[in-house]
Amino acid sequence: MDKSGRQVELMDPKLSRKRFLDTLMGAGGLGVISVIAYPLLKFVNPPARSSESSEWVDAGPAEEIQTGGFKTIMHASGIPLVLVRRSEDEFIALEKKCPHLGCMVELEQGEMFCPCHGAKFTLDGTRITGPSPRDLKRYKVEVRPDGHVFVGKEVG
Amino acid sequence: MYHPKPGEVGTGPKFWPNHIFSELASAVCLLGLIVFLAGFFPHGLQEPxxxxxxxxxxxxxxxxxxxxxxxxxxxxxxxxxxxxxxxxxxxxxxxxxxxxxxxxxxxxxxxxxxxxxxxxxxxxxxxxxxxxxxxxxxxxxxxx
Amino acid sequence: MMDDVPHENKGFFEERIGIISSLKAEGADIIPAHATRWPTYFLGGTALLTFVIQVITGILLMFYYKPTVDEAYASIQFIMTEVEFGWFVRSVHHWCANLFVIIMMVHMCRVFLTGSYKRPRELHWVSGVFLLIMGLGFGFTGYLLPWDQIAYWATTVGTEMTNSVPPPAFGEFLLHFFRGGENVSGDTLTRFYALHVMVLPIITALLVVMHLVMVRTTGISNPVEK
Known part of the structure; x- marks a missing residue:
């Protein structure tokens, strides 16, 4: 009696219809939610700003920097760089950001020194000591006919 | 407090799950309507x-x-x-x-x-x- | 049948938070048969959903929007052209804002027709009117934010109106309060932005909570069949 009673309940057409409708609604709801969630996730992913795509940044006239001197400039990507004039025609642009944890390195006694954890680099960016996993990034430099120094994309 | 009418206790539809269920059904319809409107009639921008x-x-x-x-x-x-x-x-x-x-x-x-x-x-x-x-x-x- | 689930089988969260159990609590539990027969009884819930969507899309738009004279228009253009689905999120915010007001109006019509504002539900109605005013305030302040021609001039005309509120000194105070100066400027933009993204949402959320708690306290009204 108990068994047959349960069987009747299971086969109750009203119940199975309700279950079918529940599943249908759940699937529909999931569908709508994913249709909405996908664009929202895409939305929060920042697109490239148009200024970032411009390759060369004007760092000002070359004569502003004496030989052995340096200048800090902002790259188009928003990362500060150090522009060092090593000789009359040799300019080097290094990322000011230490590859270890992102602190700003300073030019001290002919070396790039990171105040956070003491990493040191040569003026061409090569790692000397300290916790940095890599050399400093270098950027392309060219002196244009109008005498201005331009800094371009990352080297390599 | 809400006072159910005689004979109503235990027999009427329940807030949970009946009412919540109809709320959900309307929510799905509303979301569909919003996606339709925003997708086919995007909002523009005038002159600055x-x-x-x-x-x-x-x-x-x-x-x-x-x-x-x-x-x-x-x-x-x-x-x-x-x-x-x-x-x-x-x-x-x-x-x-x-x-x-x-x-x-x-x-x-x-x-x-x-x-x-x-x-x-x-x-x-x-x-x-x-x-x-x-x-x-x-x-x-x-x-x- | 769901009520018969033994206590220990509630599940980890339900045993501790008990939202579903409180929804199933006695007294306010039963809703009038009308509520399932008349499809107008879930308008309150859909109005709440539009508000939630506005909060979500509003926060997303704030990721890119910049409330300054120089950048507001350009940041909206950036959202519309550069950000993936930016046009979609902004359009959802726009349409959902309109639906928020429409649904609240239809909800109020239903409450009026079924006489559901009567004792003991007077404050449900009053908080609902305040929510409608909040919706209008959202529309008024949000209209300026894109900083396009219609935004600028509709706000100029709208805030000019406040100047004529009597007495004159109060009218002038209101004008300066909304404009942040004599004219619609960047100071108006930051004020409207603060009202639109902080002041109005907080007040609205509090009103929504009050409204829902009151509905749970008294239950949904049960119109007598004629």
Whole structure:
């Protein structure tokens, strides 16, 4: 009696219809939610700003920097760089950001020194000591006919 | 507290899950409608703001159109009062919302009388007000 | 049948938070048969959903929007052209804002017709009117934010109106309060932005909570069949 009673309940057409409708609604709801969630996730992913795509940044006239001197400039990507004039025609642009944890390195006694954890680099960016996993990034430099120094994309 | 009517306890639909379920069904429909509207009728952008040039026919959002039209209809000078139209429109809006809030105290008829056909006087005032709102909004939308 | 689930089988969260149990609590539990027969009884819930969507899309738009004279228009253009689905999120915010007001109006019509504002539900109605006013305030302040021609001039006309609120000194105070100066400027933009993204949402959320708690306290009204 108990068994047959349960069987009747299971086969109750009203119940199975309700279950079918529940599943249908759940699937529909999931569908709508994913249709909405996908664009929202895409939305929060920042697109490239148009200024970032411009390759060369004007760092000002070359004569502003004496030989052995340096200048800090902002790259188009928003990362500060150090522009060092090593000789009359040799300019080097290094990322000011230490590859270890992102602190700003300073030019001290002919070396790039990171105040956070003491990493040191040569003026061409090569790692000397300290916790940095890599050399400093270098950027392309060219002196244009109008005498201005331009800094371009990352080297390599 | 809510007092169920005799014989209703345990027999009526339940807040959970019945009511929640119908809320969910309506939510799915609403989401679908919003995706449809936003997808097929994306919202645009006009020319950037120019403080030196006023465009023709500056219109507010649709729900302010009735008020916008009332502002146009009220005479500028009334019984010798200069600049009558603007304060009159604002006072009208203020009185309207105060009266709307006061509705439960304006209509002190028994809480048991709920069916709209048993409350014809106030229901007809409501419908006249609603039709006036719709009419004024439409007028505001098409007026130059 | 769900009520018969033994206590220990509630599940970890339900045993500790008990939202579903409180929804199933006695008294306010039963809703009138009308509520399932008349499809208008879930308008309150859908109005709440539009508010939630506005909060989500509003926060997303704030990721890119910049409330300054120089950048507001350009940041909206950036959202519309550069950000993936930016046009979609902004359009959802726009349409949902309109639906928020429409649904609240239809909800109020239903409450009026079924006489559901009567004792003991007077404050449900009053908080609902305040919510409608909040919706209008959202529309008024949000209209300016794109800083395009219609935004600038509709706000100029709208705030000019406040100047004529009597007495004159109060009117002038209101004008300066909304404009942050004599004219619609960047100071107006930051004020409207603060009202639109902080002041109005907080007040609205509090009103929504009050409204829902009151509905749970008294239950949904049960119109007598004629």
């Amino acid at each position: 703001a120019d403080p030196f040039v006023t465009p023709e026919h500056v219109k507010p959002e649709w729900y302010f159109l009735a008020l916008y039209q009332i502002l146009k209809l009220v005479p500028r000078t009334f019984m010798g009062i200069q600049d009558f139209n603007k304060p009159a429109t604002l006072i009208f809006a203020g009185v309207f919302f105060l009266a709307l809030m006061a509705l439960p105290w304006i209509d002190r008829s028994s809480p048991k009388i709920q069916h709209p056909l048993q409350r014809l006087p106030i229901v007809s005032i409501f419908f006249i007000g609603l039709l006036m709102f719709i009419g004024l909004s439409y007028w505001g939308a098409v007026s130059k």
